[in-house]
Every structure is written in C-alpha cells, then in structure tokens.
Amino acid sequence: MKSVKLSTPALLLLPAFIVLAAVIIVPLVFSLYSSFTPFRLTKPDSLWVFIGFRNYVAVLSNWEFWIAFGRTVLLLTIALNAEMFLGLGLAMLVEKATRGQRILRTMMMFPMMFSPVLVGFQFKFLFNDNVGFVNNALQSLGLTDRAIPWLIDVNLAMVSIIIAEIWSSTSVFAILILAGLMAMPKDPIEAANVDGCTPWQTFRYVIWPYITPFALIAMTIRSLDVARAYDIVKIMTDGGPAKRTELLWTLIGRTAYGDARMGMANAMAYVAILLSILFTVYFFRKLAAARQQIGAEW
Amino acid sequence: MKKLLCGVCAGVIALTLAQAGNAAELPGKFDGVTIDAKLIGGQQYEKLYERIGEWEKLTGAKVNILSKKNHFELDKEIKSDIATGSISWCVGSNHSSFAPQYPDIYTDLTPLVPAEELAAFVPNLIKASTLDGKLVMLPRAQFDVSALYYQKSLYQDEEKKTAFKAKYGYDLTPPDTWAQVTDQAEFFAAPPNFYGTQFAGKEEAINGRFYEMLVAEGGEYIDGEGKPSFNSEAGVRALDWFVKLYKDKVVPAGTTNYLWDDLGQGFASGSVALNLDWPGWATFFNDPKSSKIAGNVGVKVQPAGSSGKRTGWSGFHGFSVTESCANKEAAASLVWWLTNEDSQKLESAAGPLPSRTAVWEYNIEAAKGDAYKTEVLNAFQEASKNAFPVPPLAEWIEISNAVYPELQAAILGDKTSKEALDAAATKATEILEDAGKL
Numbered sequence: 239m240k241s242v243k244l245s246t247p248a249l250l251l252l253p254a255f256i257v258l259a260a261v262i263i264v265p266l267v268f269s270l271y272s273s274f275t276p277f278r279l280t281k282p283d284s285l286w287v288f289i290g291f292r293n294y295v296a297v298l299s300n301w302e303f304w305i306a307f308g309r310t311v312l313l314l315t316i317a318l319n320a321e322m323f324l325g326l327g328l329a330m331l332v333e334k335a336t337r338g339q340r341i342l343r344t345m346m347m348f349p350m351m352f353s354p355v356l357v358g359f360q361f362k363f364l365f366n367d368n369v370g371f372v373n374n375a376l377q378s379l380g381l382t383d384r385a386i387p388w389l390i391d392v393n394l395a396m397v398s399i400i401i402a403e404i405w406s407s408t409s410v411f412a413i414l415i416l417a418g419l420m421a422m423p424k425d426p427i428e429a430a431n432v433d434g435c436t437p438w439q440t441f442r443y444v445i446w447p448y449i450t451p452f453a454l455i456a457m458t459i460r461s462l463d464v465a466r467a468y469d470i471v472k473i474m475t476d477g478g479p480a481k482r483t484e485l486l487w488t489l490i491g492r493t494a495y496g497d498a499r500m501g502m503a504n505a506m507a508y509v510a511i512l513l514s515i516l517f518t519v520y521f522f523r524k525l526a527a528a529r530q531q532i533g534a535e536w
Numbered sequence: 537m538k539k540l541l542c543g544v545c546a547g548v549i550a551l552t553l554a555q556a557g558n559a560a561e562l563p564g565k566f567d568g569v570t571i572d573a574k575l576i577g578g579q580q581y582e583k584l585y586e587r588i589g590e591w592e593k594l595t596g597a598k599v600n601i602l603s604k605k606n607h608f609e610l611d612k613e614i615k616s617d618i619a620t621g622s623i624s625w626c627v628g629s630n631h632s633s634f635a636p637q638y639p640d641i642y643t644d645l646t647p648l649v650p651a652e653e654l655a656a657f658v659p660n661l662i663k664a665s666t667l668d669g670k671l672v673m674l675p676r677a678q679f680d681v682s683a684l685y686y687q688k689s690l691y692q693d694e695e696k697k698t699a700f701k702a703k704y705g706y707d708l709t710p711p712d713t714w715a716q717v718t719d720q721a722e723f724f725a726a727p728p729n730f731y732g733t734q735f736a737g738k739e740e741a742i743n744g745r746f747y748e749m750l751v752a753e754g755g756e757y758i759d760g761e762g763k764p765s766f767n768s769e770a771g772v773r774a775l776d777w778f779v780k781l782y783k784d785k786v787v788p789a790g791t792t793n794y795l796w797d798d799l800g801q802g803f804a805s806g807s808v809a810l811n812l813d814w815p816g817w818a819t820f821f822n823d824p825k826s827s828k829i830a831g832n833v834g835v836k837v838q839p840a841g842s843s844g845k846r847t848g849w850s851g852f853h854g855f856s857v858t859e860s861c862a863n864k865e866a867a868a869s870l871v872w873w874l875t876n877e878d879s880q881k882l883e884s885a886a887g888p889l890p891s892r893t894a895v896w897e898y899n900i901e902a903a904k905g906d907a908y909k910t911e912v913l914n915a916f917q918e919a920s921k922n923a924f925p926v927p928p929l930a931e932w933i934e935i936s937n938a939v940y941p942e943l944q945a946a947i948l949g950d951k952t953s954k955e956a957l958d959a960a961a962t963k964a965t966e967i968l969e970d971a972g973k974l
Binding site: 276277279280281282285366367368369373377383384385386387388389390475476478479480481492495496497498499500 | 612615616618619620621637638727728737738739788789790792793798801802805807930933934937940941942944945947948950970
C-alpha cells in the first residue's frame, strides 16, 4: 500500500491548520449544529435531537428578539458616531500640543485600560438614583430636587449606557486617528495654506481624506465590539428594567445560561452575527473607496 | 430542684454519649480517598471550609476543591459539566432554588446518613431538600427567610405618632400586615431623601418577592395541575402592592434595578424606614462601621397579607453528593461534617440561620444578655415558621427570567398588573409546555 505523502509546504502548514480547526472551525461547526437542536445544558441528550430550522423560525418570529436587534443597531449608530467625532476632536487637539504630547497620549489611553466590567460598575454607581454622584451633583447645584432614575427611565437608561460606552472607547478612535495625523505628510497642508484655504477647507479637503481610512478601521473594530456589547450593559442594567435596555447579547446570554437553552441561543447568535457581517462589509467598502481616493493601493 | 438538676445532668450525659456514639460511625475512616468538590465561594462561607482540614485528619481522606464561585457562576459551571458529561467530582454546593434544575446528577442521601442525624434537622428543610423522593442535599447553616427590619426611632417620635393616628386612625407601631406597611411607608416617605420602604426589582429577586406576596394574598403560583396560575385576582392584588408604592414614590426610583446589595446598603445608609430583608444583614445593619442606623434597628416577623398568611419565600444552601461519585460514603461523611452541629454553631455565630433544631436553641441561649441579637433571633425563628420554598420546578429560574420583565413593566407603568401577569403566565405556560410538563 502506498502511503500518502504530503508535500513539504503542506506539511509545514499542517500545524496551523490543525490549531485553526481546533480553536475556530470545530466550535463554529458545533455551535451551528446545536442551533438546529433543542439543546439544553441541563439535558445533554437533547443535543442529538435534530429539529431543523425550528429555532430559527422561532427567533425570526420573536418580536422581543427584533426589538433587541433594533436597539443594538441604534446603540451602534449613536455610539460609533459620537466616539468618532469626539475621538477626532481629541486626536486633533493632542496633535497640536507641542509639549507633553506623550503624556497626553498615555492619559488618553487610560479608559481603554479599564475592564468593561469595571466601567460598568463605575457608571452604575455614578448613575445610581439614590447614592449616585450625578444625582447628588445635580441636587447640590440646585438643578433638580428629585432623584432622576437614570438607569430606569425608558430613554435615560439607554443614554447612560451610551455614555459609558463612549467614555470607555473614544480613545480607540483618538489613538488611530492620531496615528493617521502623525503619519500624514505636511506638504499638502502647507500647500493648502499657501493657496489661501480656510482652516475648515484644509480640514475637509486635505486632512480628512488622509485620515478617513484610519477612522474607518477604528469604525470596523468598534462596530464589531459594540455589536457584541455585553459586559457594560450586563453590569449597569442587565437589559432591564422591563427589557428597556435589552441588547442582542444580554438576551442571548440569558437564554444560553440562565434558561440553559443553548440551541436557541446559538440560533439567535447566528442571526445576530449577520449584523456584524453587514457592518463590516459596509465599512470595508468605505475603506476601499477612501484608500482609492488618496491613491493608496488596496 | 435536685431532681431536676439530676435530670438535666443525665440528659447532658446521654447527649454526650449519643454524640460520641455517632462520632464513631461518622465521620468514618477513608484512608487514601480523595474527594473532589465544587463549593460556593465568598467571605461569609469561608469560615466553614476551615473545618475541612479537621475532617481530613479524622478520616484520612483528602478534599480537593476544584472551584469556589458564587451560586450563579457555579450554576453555569454545573450546567456546562452536565452538558459535556464531565461530572467527575463528588461534592457540590447546592441551593434550594437551583436544585430542581439538576434532577439526575445528585444521589439520594437517605441511605448514606443515619436517620437520627436527619431527624436533627428542621423537618421542613429536609422536606424541601427532598425532590422526587430523593434527599438531594443536606442543608447547611445558611437558611434564608426574610423578616422586617425597621428604624426604631420613627416609632418613638411622639409627633409622628400623633400625626399618624390622626391620618390613619390606628396607633403607629411596627407593622404586622402588608396593608399597614403601605400606610406607614407612605407616611414616612419624603423623596428623594427618605423612602418608606424598598424592594428588590429584578431577576429571581423580584419574582421571589412577588411569589411570597401572592401566597400572602391567598394565591398560588402554580396550581394543582401544574399550570401557572399567578395571573389570578390574588396575583393582581400582590403586584398592585409593588405598583402602588412605586407610583407613589414611596420606594427609591431605581428600585427596579436593585438587588440585595443595593437594598442592604440603602437601608444601612439610613434613608429607608422599613426593609424586608434576609438574616445575613442583621449584624451589618447594627454595626456602626457599616451602618448609619446602628443601635436604631428593630426586627419583626414578616407581615401578613390580606389572606392572613405571612410572606415567607425561603431558600437555603446545602451540600450534595453526585450520583457518579466513586466513594459516596466518604462524600456523604464530608457533607454531614459540613452540616453537623459544630459546623452549624460555627457558621451561625456570624449571623446566618442554622438548619438544625438544636443549634437554634443553642444560639438563643448564647445570645442572652445581648438584646439586639436576641430580638433578631426571636424574629427570625418566628419568621422561619412561616417559611415556604419556591415551587420545585426544574424550570423555576427560566420562568423567573420570563416573568420578571413583565413584573417590571407593570411596576414602571408600561402595562397594567393584569396585562403584565397574563403575558407572564402565557410565557411561563409555554416554558412548561416545551419542557413536556403540560
């Protein structure tokens, strides 16, 4: 019998393939399979009952799921845009600093160093209606005499979560955009000044096209992050009260572990991944266009 | 008198001999055996685990603690173990609210523990630990039922007494019914600086509070046929209690986001008049280092609902032995050791309630001379007489997760109590149907 002999390149690549298969492909295929079963963590035998698309039909016709989906898109849109504007402003200010720029850059990264769980606890305390800092400050300043239910009110609860998200991640944008600003050649700006451009024109037509790819990379990274938002929300409101701040992953997390319905949760997760894919494709297209505009090769 | 003394002496000797007799059987000898355990972790639980070393010395066995986590985390880990078929450990911490979720993994302890030892536990707790005829755990000295804590000074203020009597037509004394709690809470409330009362507002906590209020109003959570029946008139009355207090701003605005720690800290901050809470807080509330109301705390048996029945949602921690354990006798001996009289005396000295009758008596005796401790023990002993566990359903936590957002929706005014309870009952019914129970 002739033994199969692998070529040297294939042999060299084999360990990488095995590792990839073990840590990515196998869990993915397994979770995809389990989304077609009524798998409950407490009933291991249910993993072998195939129910076809029943979970998917249930997810797609579940109104609560779609509300959570819509709310996640809303959070993504508001948080990403706000982070982008604030990050851009911060990066431009830091870039202008002639002294102490390194210290400023390090300070700017502080929020990124906090674990999201800690950020969640910190903002949960800040926004606590009874002993929280925000309400106490507002009451002491005489701006209000009542306890504002930040984490309860139908609009304020989402606003509080968005503020926590923005605080923790604006620096991602700031750092990437700052890298863009620092890598940018200075001659086009000088040429624009000589040609008599206003500061706004210089920014809009010279600086912005250069830094757009950096901003879009930050957008892509953060869109994946926010679409998976869990830790901060879990700590601050856990999707409540009355599902007012329920996001995709708080819902999926509760279904998977609280309710032990892993099959259903996996089906939800696969539908939710669509959201991440959509945003990633959108930003990558934008990125390609932006790079073309500044003449870089894709 | 002499006769009486002799009787007592004889009793003591008999008791000592009986204990010595038991000690010969238990803990037993298990040289070379290693018991893997998954235990609940946390400051308040650690003291007991120091006694494991002593058990190891006596039996010659070894205990290998695989994980120490809070119950929610431990629950996830156990579920993952069940899912992957890796229940290779022997002893696990358990809880009455979680136990029905794992019907098959724990063994029946009845044949492994002497009957007279089982008889030494509070009978209700042994009953609540028995699922489908199997005694799945032995309760440790972490029995939980709530009693009513209140600020004493509010009831000594003559001005308040007069004003209250004029308004409500009866004397201002610590409340005995939930209707009185409502009156008094509304009377004391002065938001945003002072609140009449408060309640846990999410997850199993609010569902549990609603459950006990429902029982006190004469309703049933699950009827005789196993169907959810909490959307009854009694259910609406029970939920309306929470809704009214929230609407009238008698409770803190953030209460639907509060869990036990927030409530404990809130009452200790001195900004709440009445607080239905667990025994574990008793010391904390009366300690000047942690509480602004130390020295001003009163404790009373939990109030009664309109049916005359008192609230009494209870839960308790315990230890279980797995069905797959290779040495069940050794594991059961460890479980017995952790729940025996000495262990319970040690654990309950810090405040938690024991699950053995003799330890109750011992604690009350030991508290003599300490007025606060005696008041606490008496109140909780009375409270524990009214205790009842959650319905023994594997789906209890799942039903809680489906019901609590609806309770919150009613409390926040998004739905009426009836609408919310109907929606919740539909979801709970679906869960039970999916599980093949209906």
